[in-house]
Amino acid sequence: MSTVLVNGVTKSFGRTTALDGVDLEAGPGVTGLLGPNGAGKTTLLRMIATVLAPDRGTVTLLGRDPSRPADRTRVRQRLGYLPQEAGFHRGFTVFEFVDYVAILKEMTDRRPRHDEVRRVVALAGLEPVSGKRIRALSGGMRRRVGLAQALLGNPDLLVLDEPTVGLDPEQRLRFREMISHAGEGRTVVLSSHQTEDVTALCARIAVIHQGRTRFVGTPAELTAQAAGRVWTDTQRAPAALAAWRTGDGTFRNVGDPPPGADLIPPTLEDAYLLLVGASEREVTAA
Amino acid sequence: MTVWHLDPETIRRYAQGAAPPQLAASAEAHLIACADCRAALAAHVDARRVDTIWHEVADRVDAPRRGWPERALSRLGVGEATARLVAATPTLRGPWLLAVAGVLVLTALAAQADERLLRTFLVVAPLGPLAGVAVAFAGGLDRTREIGLAAPYSALRLLLIRTAAVLSVTVPIVAAAALALPGSPWRAVAWLLPTAALTGAALALTARLTPVVAVAVVAAAWVLVTVPIAVAGHVDAAFGSGAQIFWLAAAAAVAVWLAAARDTVAINLGRTG
Numbered sequence: 001m002s003t004v005l006v007n008g009v010t011k012s013f014g015r016t017t018a019l020d021g022v023d024l025e026a027g028p029g030v031t032g033l034l035g036p037n038g039a040g041k042t043t044l045l046r047m048i049a050t051v052l053a054p055d056r057g058t059v060t061l062l063g064r065d066p067s068r069p070a071d072r073t074r075v076r077q078r079l080g081y082l083p084q085e086a087g088f089h090r091g092f093t094v095f096e097f098v099d100y101v102a103i104l105k106e107m108t109d110r111r112p113r114h115d116e117v118r119r120v121v122a123l124a125g126l127e128p129v130s131g132k133r134i135r136a137l138s139g140g141m142r143r144r145v146g147l148a149q150a151l152l153g154n155p156d157l158l159v160l161d162e163p164t165v166g167l168d169p170e171q172r173l174r175f176r177e178m179i180s181h182a183g184e185g186r187t188v189v190l191s192s193h194q195t196e197d198v199t200a201l202c203a204r205i206a207v208i209h210q211g212r213t214r215f216v217g218t219p220a221e222l223t224a225q226a227a228g229r230v231w232t233d234t235q236r237a238p239a240a241l242a243a244w245r246t247g248d249g250t251f252r253n254v255g256d257p258p259p260g261a262d263l264i265p266p267t268l269e270d271a272y273l274l275l276v277g278a279s280e281r282e283v284t285a286a
Numbered sequence: 287m288t289v290w291h292l293d294p295e296t297i298r299r300y301a302q303g304a305a306p307p308q309l310a311a312s313a314e315a316h317l318i319a320c321a322d323c324r325a326a327l328a329a330h331v332d333a334r335r336v337d338t339i340w341h342e343v344a345d346r347v348d349a350p351r352r353g354w355p356e357r358a359l360s361r362l363g364v365g366e367a368t369a370r371l372v373a374a375t376p377t378l379r380g381p382w383l384l385a386v387a388g389v390l391v392l393t394a395l396a397a398q399a400d401e402r403l404l405r406t407f408l409v410v411a412p413l414g415p416l417a418g419v420a421v422a423f424a425g426g427l428d429r430t431r432e433i434g435l436a437a438p439y440s441a442l443r444l445l446l447i448r449t450a451a452v453l454s455v456t457v458p459i460v461a462a463a464a465l466a467l468p469g470s471p472w473r474a475v476a477w478l479l480p481t482a483a484l485t486g487a488a489l490a491l492t493a494r495l496t497p498v499v500a501v502a503v504v505a506a507a508w509v510l511v512t513v514p515i516a517v518a519g520h521v522d523a524a525f526g527s528g529a530q531i532f533w534l535a536a537a538a539a540v541a542v543w544l545a546a547a548r549d550t551v552a553i554n555l556g557r558t559g
Contacts, residue, residue, distance in 0.1 A: 051435040069552040076438035087429025089374050091353075100374055101430070103367045104437035104444075110366060111341055118344065149433065159436075 002027050002060075003157050003187035004048055009057035011043050018043040020211040021057070030183040032202035033191040034272060040211040041191035042084050042161055048189055049081040049159045062157060077106065080155035084162045084191075086146035088134045094121065094145055095130045101149040116152060124148035124178065140171040147178060158182055160190040164197050176200050195269040209276050219268050226266030226274050231257045241277040292316060292323045301330035371444065372451040376421055376428045386414045386456060390463035404467060405516035408525055411460050411477035412484050413505055418452035419488060420501035441553035442544075445492060449485065457481070476525040479533035484508055486540030492553045 004026040011019040019040045024033075033041045046052035047059050050066045062078055064071035088097055098117045107113040121130050124144040129137060134145060143163065150158060163179060164172045179201055182188055192198055198205055199219050207215040207222070215222055232250045236243040241255035254270050255277075257263060292300070292313055299305040300313045317324050352360075352369075355378070359369035372378070393410060396403045422428070423445075434444075457478075464474040484504050491500035515523050523529060544551075 046432075049436045051432060073438045076436060079436060081433060081436040083432040086433060087431070089429060092374075096352075096370070100370050101433060101437065103370055104434055104439040106438050108367050114341070114345060 003062055004031075004189060005058075005060040006044070006047070007058045007060075009044070009047065009054040009059060011040075011047070011052070011055050017211050019054070022208065022211070022213050024206055024213065024216070026187055026189050026204070028183075028185065028187050029203040030179065030188045030190065030201045032198040032205045033189065033208055034193065034195065034198050034205050035191075035208035036193055036276060039208045041208050044208065045159050045161045045189065045191055046083075048157075049079065049083075050075055051081075075157075077153075078156040080150035080152065080158045082146045082150040082158075082160045082163055084165070086142075086149075088142060088145065091133060091135065093131050093133055094126050094137070094148075097134055097145060098149050098152065102152050105152050107153065120148040120151045123151055123181075125174065140167050143167060143171075143175070147175070151182065154186075156186050158186060158188045160188065162191055162193075164192065164194060172197070195267075195272050199268045207272065207275055214275050222271045222275070223266055223268045224271075226254070226271035228263055229257060229274060230254050230266040230270045231261035231263045233262065242273050291320065292326070294326070297323065297327050298330055301327055368447060371447050374430070375448045375451045376424070378451060378455060383455060383459065386418070387459045387463070390414060390460055391466065394463040394466040404473065405519070405521055407464070407467060408473070408477055408521065409509065409512045409516050411464065412481040412508065414460050415453055415456040415481050416484055416488060416501055416505055416508075418456045419449050419485060420498045422448040422452055423497035442548060442551060445489060445497065445553050446544075449489060453481075453485065473525075476530070479530050479537060480508075480525070483533040483536035483540070486537050486544075490540050490543060493547075493551050494554065496554055 002025045004024065006022060006024040009019050009022045010017070022040070022044060024031075024044065033044060035041050043052065047054055048061065050061070050072050053067060059066055061075045064075050066072045066075050089100065092100060095117060098121060099113065102113045102117055107116060121127060124147050126141070126144055126148055129141060134142060137145070143166065147160070147163065150160065160179065164175050167175060176197065179188060179190065183201070190201070202219060204217065205215070205219055205222060206213055215225075231237075231253050232246075233253055234250060236245075236251050237253040237255065237258065239255055239258070240253040243251050243253040243255075246252050252264075253261075254266075254273050296305065296309065296313055300310055300317075305313060317327060352366075353373060356366070356369040356373050359372060360366055364372070390407070390411065393403060393407045423431070428434070460477065460481075461474070464477065467473050488497070488500045488504045491503060494500075495503065512524050515521070
């Protein structure tokens with residue numbers, strides 16, 4: 001049974017349609033939502049995190065219906081959530097803040113709660129700064145605090161909204177390790193607009209663009225969609241959807257190649273560009 | 287390499303804390319290096335006592351000293367988990383409280399010079415605590431709102447804890463300002479029961495609306511009803527003895543409803559849509 005089942009979900013904010021009939025299914029392992037800024041990823045993740053209800057369609061989480069208050073509480077007991085802009089009580093220390101979220105997660109017995117706080121603080125590599133005020137931490141460290149609170153109570157479903165945004169390359173690698181570890185034996189749904197993160201972490205991906213699901217499958221399947229549509233040339237091809245000069249001076253062109261083009265193996269980023277670019281053309285034509 | 291071992295009697299006395307200091311120091315130095323003797327010692331040690339000591343040590347090292355609000359609440363008998371939730375209430379921040387205090391004190395002082403400003407004070411006074419409840423759940427001020435919304439903690443309990451925390455701080459501020467009012471002493475307390483009733487009404491509305499919207503609805507209704515009364519000079523209609531009985535009844539009704547519906551009511555702290 002899928003941990004996350006989203007069927008025909010629609011959500012509007014005023015006149016803006018954030019999601020327009022989105023479907024998604026996610027089970028154990030890491031599932032990535034890929035899409036440009038404003039695609040609807042955060043709206044979808046907030047629904048999976050039970051903080052937002054759809055206008056139409058159904059969301060089933062861990063076999064329960066979060067529109068029912070009792071089911072919603074049951075889901076929340078097995079859920080970890082890192083919002084895109086996780087806020088902190090900056091006057092709290094790392095330990096105090098994670099402890100505060102542990103209380104909100106109904107861990108009221110002080111001793112086991114403190115044991116659990118120590119465990120997740122260690123998992124996120126925060127032991128050296130456990131007693132530091134959050135306002136004194138760097139952005140990367142704060143992101144780790146966000147991940148630590150999401151891991152409290154070994155949740156069966158982990159929802160991470162742009163977990164690597166704003167991190168330097170070394171921090172991103174460290175985060176990937178932590179997320180990969182977290183994805184062993186539980187369902188992780190994360191969003192990103194970084195194709196490298198998705199390639200590195202996700203067994204399945206869904207590309208969301210302009211509120212719709214454009215692709216669902218494995219990274220390899222998405223990459224394969226760009227086979228025969230990436231080529232190098234000494235100049236920028238006018239018909240290319242995207243083209244850029246590479247380090248060796250040649251142009252990498254993505255789109256419909258001319259006859260005899262020097263085709264090269266595509267990457268996930270190429271396939272993503274083609275998919276999102278094609279969607280935009282559809283919208284423009286309409 | 288360790289070639290000798292502590293005799294069983296020394297181990298027993300050491301475990302019980304009955305060994306003389308020199309013997310205890312010698313045994314301790316040996317235990318650090320000898321796994322066999324440590325294993326023998328383990329059989330004499332109360333595991334629960336060791337566990338308790340370990341947690342006390344770990345708490346001293348990991349868990350920092352709690353802030354004064356949490357320590358003060360604990361001394362008053364508030365549980366440490368509840369004290370942490372109170373400490374995280376956004377309303378209990380200096381700048382916001384100072385703003386409320388400033389507005390009310392200025393209004394109260396101005397009322398010395400003009401009777402109309404006295405009426406303004408009575409209309410405005412309940413709005414301070416009421417706005418404090420809204421601020422406690424406002425998205426822009428509650429930094430951890432999104433994380434809190436996805437947590438399973440009882441929304442009603444959190445609502446009551448934060449409301450109680452807000453009232454326990456804002457009501458004394460309003461009361462202090464009210465002491466500066468001119469005229470009969472009843473005016474210094476006439477706003478109390480309306481405040482209780484309005485806060486109760488806002489709490490009841492959170493079964494349908496988010497706290498911020500619920501407070502806005504109640505505050506708007508209060509202003510719409512009381513401003514014309516105050517302008518017309520009929521202060522007794524809203525704050526007189528008859529009105530006070532009405533406010534008391536309204537506050538009691540909400541309290542009874544909350545007590546009766548506490549297990550069934552679904553409070554909406556901000557899940558949207």
